[in-house]
Amino acid sequence: MALDHRFHQLQTLRSILATAAYPLQLAVDAPIRVGSRILDSFSRHEQLVLENRLLRSDLMELRARQLRFDALQAENDRLRALLHTSAQATERVEIAKLLAVDLDPFRQQIVINKGRLDGVYAGQPLINADGVIGQILTPNWTSSTALLISDPGHALPVIVARTGLRALAVGSGNPRRLNLRHVPPQEDIEEGDLLLTSGLGGRFPPDYPVARIVSVEHLPGQPFLAIAAEPLAALDRSREALLLWTDAPAPQPGAEEPPDGRE
Amino acid sequence: MNPGMAIPVPVLLSLLAAFALTIVPLPGAIAPARPEWVLLVLVYWGMAFPRRVGILVAFLAGLFLDVLQHQLLGQNALALAAAMFIVLQIYPRMRVYPLWQQAVVVAFLVGLTRFLHIWIQGAIGFPPGSSLYWLPILTSALLWPVVYHILRDARRRWLLHLT
Numbered sequence: 001m002a003l004d005h006r007f008h009q010l011q012t013l014r015s016i017l018a019t020a021a022y023p024l025q026l027a028v029d030a031p032i033r034v035g036s037r038i039l040d041s042f043s044r045h046e047q048l049v050l051e052n053r054l055l056r057s058d059l060m061e062l063r064a065r066q067l068r069f070d071a072l073q074a075e076n077d078r079l080r081a082l083l084h085t086s087a088q089a090t091e092r093v094e095i096a097k098l099l100a101v102d103l104d105p106f107r108q109q110i111v112i113n114k115g116r117l118d119g120v121y122a123g124q125p126l127i128n129a130d131g132v133i134g135q136i137l138t139p140n141w142t143s144s145t146a147l148l149i150s151d152p153g154h155a156l157p158v159i160v161a162r163t164g165l166r167a168l169a170v171g172s173g174n175p176r177r178l179n180l181r182h183v184p185p186q187e188d189i190e191e192g193d194l195l196l197t198s199g200l201g202g203r204f205p206p207d208y209p210v211a212r213i214v215s216v217e218h219l220p221g222q223p224f225l226a227i228a229a230e231p232l233a234a235l236d237r238s239r240e241a242l243l244l245w246t247d248a249p250a251p252q253p254g255a256e257e258p259p260d261g262r263e
Numbered sequence: 264m265n266p267g268m269a270i271p272v273p274v275l276l277s278l279l280a281a282f283a284l285t286i287v288p289l290p291g292a293i294a295p296a297r298p299e300w301v302l303l304v305l306v307y308w309g310m311a312f313p314r315r316v317g318i319l320v321a322f323l324a325g326l327f328l329d330v331l332q333h334q335l336l337g338q339n340a341l342a343l344a345a346a347m348f349i350v351l352q353i354y355p356r357m358r359v360y361p362l363w364q365q366a367v368v369v370a371f372l373v374g375l376t377r378f379l380h381i382w383i384q385g386a387i388g389f390p391p392g393s394s395l396y397w398l399p400i401l402t403s404a405l406l407w408p409v410v411y412h413i414l415r416d417a418r419r420r421w422l423l424h425l426t
């Protein structure tokens with residue numbers, strides 16, 4: 001146990017055992033998946049047409065925005081080249097499915113169906129359409145375990161979008177709640193402020209939305225504000241996640257946030 | 264391991280079922296109340312076949328459980344092996360206990376494993392901060408008669424010739 005905790009020496013053994021465990025996890029997951037598919041097939045025709053129409057209009061809108069995005073990206077790269085700064089990292093995403101299996105109910109962890117064979121690595125960011133979900137804890141051959149940002153052992157460096165104030169968003173064990181640590185009372189921070197990843201720590205690329213602040217309290221006698229934020233991504237309800245690959249240089253060991261990614 | 268000590272197939276199947284029940288998703292509100300299925304099954308088989316299902320089996324099952332639940336490798340293994348050790352000490356008495364008294368012993372064993380878990384998790388810095396953590400003691404004891412009857416019927420049907 002000490003070996004596993006301190007030195008991560010047993011990764012291979014864990015990988016082998018986890019690969020053996022994968023069929024069992026799939027077997028548990030399968031009936032639930034089939035069940036939801038059967039429910040889907042019973043949904044009404046009009047409903048499907050309506051949903052289809054909505055999705056179509058969404059797609060149109062996003063396409064139109066994408067047109068401008070490509071042009072802007074090109075322009076941005078050109079300007080950066082002129083200024084001789086490094087080009088922005090390009091990013092690649094892939095969809096991973098969450099397996100419907102429960103882990104320890106007092107930790108916030110999930111299992112996804114992509115593993116080292118798909119190029120998943122430890123510390124890789126995991127997002128969905130709304131915001132950051134978490135990061136990969138241990139990649140196995142065909143599946144991986146990921147740590148959600150709401151786990152009490154997870155800390156995420158963020159900035160407040162409105163003011164650029166840097167802070168650390170620490171999980172609380174509740175999937176709808178993050179706590180911001182060590183923000184002094186004189187800082188300008190309000191309810192409703194949007195939190196983005198800051199890119200410090202080297203694991204998460206900058207400027208991904210994380211959470212919105214729901215309450216800021218100054219408890220008399222406490223040196224820091226008690227700030228609660230709600231993650232934008234529905235951590236306890238999503239069935240899919242996006243794995244993010246960035247072409248940025250590998251994070252420097254020692255530069256990463258300490259409580260992160262540890263058992 | 265000589266052939267007379269091999270682990271029968273129904274034992275392995277029941278363990279597999281216990282693993283599956285351990286990771287079946289439950290609604291959030293009752294998830295902390297999930298009984299310790301693997302321990303229940305191991306206690307029964309330890310009681311029935313103390314020479315076949317012993318500390319080594321409990322340890323290996325615990326190792327597999329660690330990986331399934333993604334806990335520190337060895338945490339469940341240690342807890343289950345400790346519980347199995349106690350079962351092996353007292354199995355002749357447990358066999359003649361009435362069911363409710365067995366349930367009390369099971370509650371004690373679950374409490375012991377939970378205690379070992381919280382001890383280890385506290386040592387590495389992630390203590391579960393909720394008293395719901397102790398709920399499986401109650402649910403495991405309540406479900407013990409069910410597990411007992413199912414496994415006893417299985418043993419009488421397929422494994423009556425074994426000791």
